[in-house]
Amino acid sequence: MRTRSRELCRLAMTVLQPGFEGTAPPDWLRRALAEGLGGAVLFTRNLAGPAQTAELVAAMREENPGVIVAVDEEGGAITRLEARTGSSWPGNLALGVADDVRATARVARQIGRMLGAADITMDYAPVVDVNADPRNPVIGVRSFGSDPERVRRHAVAWIEGLQGAGVAACAKHFPGHGDTVTDSHLALPEVRASREVLERRDLPPFRAAIKAGVRAIMCGHLLVPALDRSPVTLSRAVLTGLLREELGFGGLTVTDAIEMRAVAALQTPEEITVHALAAGADAICVGVSSPGGESVYALRDAIVSAVREGRVPEARLAEAAGRVLELARWHAEQAPARAAAARDADEGVGLKTATAALRVIGTPGRPMLRVAPLVVEMTTRPSQAVGRATAVGVGAAIGEIMPGTVVAEVAEGEDLPDLTDLRRPVVVVVRDATRHDWIQRLLARALEVRPDAVVVETGVPGTPAGAVYLATHGGSTVSARAAARRLTAIRTQEHA
Known part of the structure; x- marks a missing residue:
């Protein structure tokens, strides 16, 4: 027994x-x-x-x-x-x-x-x-x-x-x-x-x-x-x-x-x-x-x-x-x-594939980044599945390439920063905007002030907005860096 x-x-x-x-x-x-x-x-x-x-x-x-x-x-x-x-x-x-x-x-x-x-x-x-x-x-x-x-x-x-x-x-x-x-x-x-x-x-x-x-x-x-x-x-x-x-x-x-x-x-x-x-x-x-x-x-x-x-x-x-x-x-x-x-080892496949997943709608030749931008990141609470992961965001990834980039995080219930300095481009980063009314409201308000803004969606894309709309189809560090390279690479081509 x-x-x-x-x-x-x-x-x-x-x-x-x-x-x-x-x-x-x-x-x-x-x-x-x-x-x-x-x-x-x-x-x-x-x-x-x-x-x-x-x-x-x-x-x-x-x-x-x-x-x-x-x-x-x-x-x-x-x-x-x-x-x-x-x-x-x-x-x-x-x-x-x-x-x-x-x-x-x-x-x-x-x-x-x-x-x-x-x-x-x-x-x-x-x-x-x-x-x-x-x-x-x-x-x-x-x-x-x-x-x-x-x-x-x-x-x-x-x-x-x-x-x-x-x-x-x-x-x-x-x-x-x-x-x-x-x-x-x-x-x-x-x-x-x-x-x-x-x-x-x-x-x-x-x-x-x-x-x-x-x-x-x-x-x-x-x-x-x-x-x-x-x-x-x-x-x-x-x-x-x-x-x-x-x-x-x-x-x-x-x-x-x-x-x-x-x-x-x-x-x-x-x-x-x-x-x-x-x-x-x-x-x-x-x-x-x-x-x-x-x-x-x-x-x-x-x-x-x-x-x-x-x-x-x-x-x-x-x-x-x-x-x-x-x-x-x-x-x-x-x-x-x-x-x-x-x-x-095939570490380059991550960035290469993240880059292949980018989709851009708009006229990307003109309003892309020529000087360090103000990046407004509308942050949402991640699902519990995400846990404590802390990815490099699009703003930080742009900052790695363009020193002087300013990143402002805006959570639900908070106000937008001042967007009126026309000398500084504006990038608005959202995640799953279609699922969050507060993001949609703030995004619309931001585009009223800065219709020239670039909008980067890191979640499931919805209706395109902004002068340029870039969808990364994901919020990983490698996807953020792919987006940053895309936003700044066109600037390099224009100066060439």
Whole structure:
């Protein structure tokens, strides 16, 4: 009996993927890893640089060599390893607009190269949601676009690029988070599309990802009535019936973080964990753990109790743990691929692709920057998915090229700076202006005073405005620098 109890505890630990505090493994995490904890998630709070990240992962592997170390590294606005500088790689929308699948694969390979250098197992990427609603507050530029075929092609290229570098990809957020107007970090989004629309629009990228051999799929905290009245994370009809039996996915299914309000408002963490496992999830992502790890052990105990009570069949738990261990074996076998990727530096592809994604509307020859401008950046609070990432903004990027550039950040409820000095050009930088009434009002007021202003949209583009309208299709550091080079390069050509 004691042997069976220990085995159940170990299986239960195997399916958990918690986050933790600190830049070194805390004592509780080391103990849990030694007891079979199958995974852990890295966040910005854990990472201080490439050498420290590699040391952190190595310390975790000392306790459990097969631990699944996961991270959100999408490129664009969503970065953990480059959170202090902003991503060197354009995000998905920029890749979709550039529409060069070879470049997408190269970008993903370079992200894989960066993660592989730290021996990270899995990237919670790519986002393969079709951004069907431009009002979407959490997907937006994280999607390859609104065309299912384009999303499908670039999803496959991204997966092949990352996994070719020896790092597992995790396509998300199944069965599609693009047609929502609610952030699942805050509440439960509902996808009201019919099954026919889901088949035509949302599922093709996931089908293609499965065919391309994606190692993992993350389910979204979504309510999709056309599929089930239960949230996807807790739905056997979706996670087993649709994903496993109909789509034929045999890899690892992982939940989105269970502390997100979409599901946390409905059930306790323990009940979410048990129901998700029963529905067909294999790994439970837990972004926030208690300082001493008590919450992780509470989840373990809840799983063990559910098995003993018959709420989760022991075979289901063993199946889930087996998929975790299979991914660990795959990662170990990919050491030669990671070594090859380490020798394949292609850092210029980030700026090149970000530049290819720029779109300019207007008469760019005349009102472009001839002297250092005033840059007004209308800042919005980033979604919780972005975390603590701090990208170089367009104003700072222009300042790197043109000393004397003045940057004024304007938040909701604040006034515009003085724009009346006609000797200084004005650049107005916005993000997702169509989603924010206050940005639209201030932008209109700014253009009344300075109709010659250049407008730079770093989110999903809307109606063009300004003498020149430049869309970057993403808010990464590399996209900001691409925009700055474009704005100042024409100045150089005019002076030539």
